[in-house]
Amino acid sequence: MARLTIKDISKSFGTGFAVDSVSLDVEDGELVCLLGPSGSGKSTLLRMIGGFETPTAGTISIDGRDVTRLPPEKRPTGMVFQSHALWTHMNVFQNIAFGLKLRGLPRAAIAEKVEGALALVGLAGYGGRMTAQLSGGQQQRVALARSLVLEPKILLLDEPFASLDQHLRERLREEVKDIQTRLGITTLFVTHGQDEALALADRIVVMRDGRTEQIAGPSEIYRHPKTEFVAGFIGSMNFVRHEVRGGRVQHPDLTLALPVPDGEVVLAFRPEAVSLGGAPLAGGASVHRGIDFGTHRMIDIDLSDGSRVKAMVPPAEDWQKDQRVALTIGACFAFRDNRLIHESATAGGPSPAIAAPDGRDLAHA
Template sequence: MARLTIRNICKSFGSGFAVNDVSLDVENGELVCLLGPSGSGKSTLLRMIGGFERPSAGEILIDGRDITHLPPERRPTGMVFQSHALWTHWTVFDNIAFGLKLRRLPRADIREKVEQALAMVGLADYGQRMTTQLSGGQQQRVALARSLVLEPKILLLDEPFASLDQHLRERLRDEVKDIQSRLGITTLFVTHGQDEALALADRIVVMRDGVMEQVAPPDVIYRAPQTEFVAGFIGSMNFLRADVEDGVARHDDLTLPLPIADGPVILGIRPEAMSLTPSERPRAGKVHRLIDFGTHKLIDIDLTDGTRIKCMAGPDARAPRGLRVELGVSAFHAFRDGRQVYQTTSDLEATERSMSHA
């Protein structure tokens, strides 16, 4: 196991920054996901840790040792790329054994370590196959085994499942989590998939435009987003523009108690925190469509200001298209200038209903 320390790392390209003043500590055995949209700097940060990009400023330390300027082959890191990067004219065994051969290990030791690595990733009988004979998922397992066989202190994974189908991606991420937990290896995992990050991470680093927006465990990221960007990027979030006056936030279709200073505000409400009741008001929200996911239903509602929001309901819910509805809210967030200024997890539905016609 190892501890990774990143101090004020920057990477500039011309006049702009791909990564700008990022500092992060990753503890022994921790799995941290770098999450963000394309261009957020997450892969550039990972490549700097692996030695494939040179930082413009800052330091990278592993167990207190400065590795900032070491080449990749001299770092105690193993990197798995999205593209697999396997040699197609070699067998699976030879691909995995390559790094061990460079270290001039005895043949018997190489064979033992490669066989152990193959067994670890579920490919015990695949050593003599050519990589071109493998499926995409099997090739990614070989790439993972090739990194793990070198026993790195830090494992780096750069969107390794992005090219795979949904079911295979879910199965492989579960396998990677099991292997990582069993080995206790410190791991950084780059992804733009929120579901992947929520399923894998001990902590999530949400990145945007080269900076860290928030660093926290998955449940905190989801339930207590610090910024409007994080709230919208993790999970599904409804955003409504409202005006606060005398401790009350007012929208054409919704009124909520909000003890902050008067002025405009953005309300953030999760679909599962909303409920619907039929309404006879001619200007109430109107059901646009209902999507059945089996375990639950998602109802699209068109509000009077043109906003479309989503409400989660049980599997037996009924909401015909065109039905007028009133909105109930059990929890919400409030944002100003992109930052969260208020959050509640208390049940406000009864209060909201009593205020809805105020």
Template sequence: MARLTIKGISKSFGATSAVRDVFLDVEDGELVCLLGPSGSGKSTLLRMIGGFEEPTAGNILIDSKDVTSMPPEKRPTGMVFQSHALWTHMDVFNNVAFGLKLRRLPKADIRERVEQALVLVGLADYAKRMTTQLSGGQQQRVALARSLVLEPKILLLDEPFASLDQHLRERLREEVRDIQQRLGITTLFVTHGQDEALALADRIVVMRDGCTEQIAPPDRIYRQPETEFVAGFIGSMNFVRTTVRGGVSQHAAFALSVPVADGEVVLAVRPEALSLVAANGMGGGIVHRSIDFGTHKIVEVDLADGARVKAMTSSNSAWAKGASVEPVASAFRAFRDNRLVHESGAIAARQNDRVFGHA
């Protein structure tokens, strides 16, 4: 097993900075997700760790050994790409065995290790199949086996499930997590899917414009986002722009105590931290629609200023379209210039994973 240390890594392509001054320690056996939108630098960072891109500045250490200038084939890393990158003229066995043959291992050792790797990824009976005869999920398992058979100290996964359908993606990510935990292998996983990061990671690195916005365990990222960007990127979040005067929000529907300097702030409220009561005065909103997810409902409410917020309610709630309601926030965070300036209340544990991904 191995520990990964990234010290001030940067990467520029001409005048464009893809990654800027990233510091990260990944502990032995830890699974860390690099999460961010397209162009955030997460794949470039992963490729630098694997040796496929040369850093402009900084150092990469594996078990305290500097591997920054070491070529990919010399590093104790294994990389699984989104495209699978399998050889179509070879069967499954030879695809998985390819790296071992380059190392000139004895044939008996190669066979034993390949067979063990195929059992590990659930393809023990597919050794003689051509890769063109496999489904997308099976091809991804072959790509994973090809990396694991080399017994890398660090496994690098670059959006390996992006091309698969939702159900297959969910099943494979659970299998990968089980394999990672059984082997205890240090792993970095690149994704732009928040649900994958929340389901897989011990810690999440949220990236934006080549920089790290926040590094923390999933629950902390969800409940305690440190920037407005992270608050909006992870899970479903209501944002309400308001002006603070004398420590009180001037928004008609969110007249909350916000003890910060006067000026504009953005209030961030999770749907599960927002409840609804029947309106008995001005400043509320009108129910736009109610969406039933079986275990709960999401009620969308149009406010007087044109904003729309979402509240998570019980499955037996009966808010009708057009009803006048008042939103009540039990917890919120206030941001100014993307930075957290105030927090109030505690955001409860998520009630159902399906709250993630709601538009």
């Protein structure tokens, strides 16, 4: 279909930058998610790709052709907005056919393409309905069909499911992924939902303050975050801030070997990397509460320094409130000034040396 190349693209508003020197290559048929909090610049970047915003600097190319200054109608892109942007005075067929009529296609060809697009998004037979008669999910399918019927080289989706309930979002994102895979169309999908990005993307671009924090596949982003921001934004992550002295984190409840220069670090580890054991010691960590999710339990643990961490345990482990526990940690990360400075015991590897306050090695107890 198409290859997209973004080089040093920026967009400034006044004295600040909404997008600041972003570069990205999107391969033919790839689905890339732009992920980040509100104000991170992801929608502005998408709108520049679609021609709805003009970059302050940088270039945008599609299949080697510079489209940076072309208006939306001159670009081989199709955009689906969060608001649907359907014409309420037209029925479904007329909404989808509008762009084809502007291209001067014969009536028979228009009808064939519109019916094909409706079937593709699961709305065969809905052409005569008014858009106000449709549910939110059906309206978003019409918006998707209106873009796909023009056969764009690149599909741009700007948080298309943000206004829908969770179950409908999950169903529609599966349908969109199926359609994208079937058509092999190069796609950029803007979202602030981490689950959506992990479920849909071939690669994820994590953005913050107009810049890219990390670009990688979902598994890499989740298992090997390169910044503290990415670690906290993707999935559930525990953070414990403490000092390193002599190559060890001297925490009241656990001691971790950490071969980094002395100073404060942020230790990060996921709930599934925590195992719990009994701790017949004075003080130490204790259970705050447990939540049964059916497939697992999430246990909130209060540490003696006032911080709280989560542990994911099998559903059969029923830890009680105020029960004292010892923590054994598998995969963990150390950050300083938002940057990763050390990663140890990745999933499937050996556990790091974690000790209880009395010096017992809990990793090998």
